Amino acid sequence: xxxxxxxxxxxxxxxxxxxxxxxxxxxxxxxxxxxxxxxxxxxxxxxxxxxxxxxxxxxxxxxxxxxxxxxxxxxxxxxxxxxxxxxxxxxxxxxxxxxxxxxxxxxxxxxxxxxxxxxxxxxxxxxxxxxxxxxxxxxxxxxxxxxxxxxxxxxxxxxxxxxx
Numbered sequence: 001x002x003x004x005x006x007x008x009x010x011x012x013x014x015x016x017x018x019x020x021x022x023x024x025x026x027x028x029x030x031x032x033x034x035x036x037x038x039x040x041x042x043x044x045x046x047x048x049x050x051x052x053x054x055x056x057x058x059x060x061x062x063x064x065x066x067x068x069x070x071x072x073x074x075x076x077x078x079x080x081x082x083x084x085x086x087x088x089x090x091x092x093x094x095x096x097x098x099x100x101x102x103x104x105x106x107x108x109x110x111x112x113x114x115x116x117x118x119x120x121x122x123x124x125x126x127x128x129x130x131x132x133x134x135x136x137x138x139x140x141x142x143x144x145x146x147x148x149x150x151x152x153x154x155x156x157x158x159x160x161x162x163x164x
Contacts (some may be wrong), residue, residue, distance in 0.1 A: 029096055031143045033058045034163035038070075044157070049076040058148075058161060066094040066103050069114065074122060084122045085113035096140070101150060104135040140141070 016129035046050075068090045068133040075083035092105040108130035112119035141149040141158070148161040 026068075028099075028140060028143060031145070032096070032101070032140070032148065033062055035164040036148050037164045038159060038161050040160070042157075042159075049074060056159075056161075057164070060094055064093050065091070066093065066118055067091050068103075080116060080118055082114075086118045086119065086123050086126065087111045087113050088126075089132075099140055100153065101138045101140055102135050103138075105130070105133055108133070 003153055036058045038053075038058075041052050041054035043050060043052040052073045052075075054071050054073070057068070059065075059067040061067075068088070070088050072086045072088060073083050074086070087110075089107075089109040089111075090103075090105050091107040092103055094101060094103045096102070108127065110123045110127040110130055112123040137153045138150040138159070139153060143149070146163050148159075148163070150159045150161075151157070152159075
């Protein structure tokens with residue numbers, strides 16, 4: 001009788017583990033959900049144009065929707081002394097495949113944060129580029145309850161986020 005109880009206990013424990021593991025959500029898909037904040041501004045210089053991104057917030061919802069906001073500060077010779085300041089808002093859909101986060105943009109809003117003509121022109125140019133942008137694909141370097149690290153497959157740029 002004791003052997004039967006032991007076998008029954010282990011059988012139920014294994015069944016519980018199997019059922020728990022079949023929740024339908026994979027660990028990465030579950031861990032990546034939520035609001036992520038990039039605390040450290042990132043600055044890159046290409047062809048004499050310095051671009052600094054700051055205040056980036058990435059939201060990944062369970063229903064597959066994504067929402068990203070960020071501020072861009074652009075500095076270069078020939079631009080106003082304070083540079084060009086632009087806000088970006090992207091909405092779309094996300095999915096994970098083969099360890100990569102793919103984001104397909106549905107809506108892009110590029111808005112100047114200052115009232116000058118130069119900022120409006122840059123915002124218009126960036127809006128046109130954003131409207132024609134292909135999906136972004138990023139390798140998921142790591143994700144846990146506190147941190148998300150993504151690396152853009154095309155550019156190699158690495159984004160480090162913390163959970164909000």
